[in-house]
Amino acid sequence: MNRIKLYVFLSALLSIGLVLIFVQTVFVSFILAIALSYALSPTVNYLEREGLSRPKGTALVFAVVSLFLFMVGWLSFPFFTQQIELLPSKLHQSTMVLEGFISRIQTKWLQELSIKLIHEGQLHIQSYWISVPAIIQNMITVFVLTPFMAYFLVQDGRKVLHSLLSLVPNSLFEVTLKLQHQINHQIGDFVRARLLESFFISFLVGLGLSLLDVPFAWGLAVFAGLTNLIPYVGPIIGVIPALVVGFGAENPQATVLAILSVYGVAQLLDILFIIPLVVAKIVDLHPVSVLVAIIVGAQFFGVLGMLIAIPVASAIKVTTLTVYRHVTEIGTTG
């Protein structure tokens, strides 16, 4: 009986894992849905404490969030379309300024290298441009699937977990329940801390760039917040589009310096306040692990893979550490 239970439990986990791995959009949506559910669950829990049933609390939270996003989209749509219309001329302006810089470079090999880099960059942009329809199609699938999955994870996640746990054999049940609780708690803390950090960076960068009157300020801020989820390389990737925009300004050198200062201050405040207060408790990954995780993520799932690589790697690390601590605890005192 116990052995059958174990086989059924492992087969269920394996089937879910295989479906997720082979259908990329489902996998990415599932990971994002988990992150979203961790972010929204505390509010639903609060409403439940105040006497609202879980389904009603979930519906209310999702309705308010959807309404908020809809309002933001509605209000910013004219602004964004105006900015996108400006994009080709700004990019052209930036390229001209960059070419001007390169022509002033005296060293021949450095000039050749710069030209080669720009050429490579243009080729990459062209190749990305061709795959834009497919990327948009995948993103639409992800944006539809993610809230749908997150809704049911928040509302019925516990029930699903309860049913899965009922398949665990008696001999492993208590240990599994304890580990599941610890892992769930740690991953929840991790996801919420990183999302808060990302929001903080977006807000600071958006505010700074708006004050400097940089075009696409809030779009660049959202991008900086998202890339900040990728440790070490994320903040560098995040600043690149802003620099490209900066080169197109009337006074490129001063604008680029000002943009770099905004990003620097945001990173400094993040390091000084957010990381020690919020993120310090969560798991730190070794730089090499981060690099490997990002490469593997990018290899399998592209840009979205880079974003989810770190949460997934951290989840694996938290799970491994918890299991290891549990096993060694038994070994030393049992």
Next chain:
Amino acid sequence: MINYLWENLFRKKVKGKTVDGILQENFLFETLSKKELRFVSHVIHLRTFKQGEPVFRQGDVGVGMYIIYSGSVDIFVENPTSSVEKQMNFITKLQESDFFGELSLVEESSRRTATALACEETVLIGFFKPDLIDILERQPATGVKILLRLSETLGRRLKETTLKVTDLKKELEKLMESNT
């Protein structure tokens, strides 16, 4: 003396055979309203054990308590004097609606102090620390009611054990006096 830790001091006749009924009759959940009981019944875990199957073993990491829904459970403690083979001393037999292992609900990294074996095919209601935390997070009022009853249970067991230890001390003193 160890029986005082394991025997059900709160035993009552079981009225219903449903999970809600068993929970309602249990000392820990007695003060809960019907709505609260329904909430708890969605949190607990029903586990079935074969005859002779261990529910837990002495020294295992304990995560929570069990209430007997049907069947019976024998409690054994390892004999510390037996050095060659682990000899088990029978302590007590627990029956329907009895509960055991509640110390694990409050203890950090708790270890089981006895072995529990199913005497026949037994269905147990498992109520564990993560479940209690879940209740405290989602319905604190319900969680506090359970915690109060849990404290009362542990206090009563401590009181019974203290009384027994005092009696034993007195007996020991008398024995020592008579020997001298």
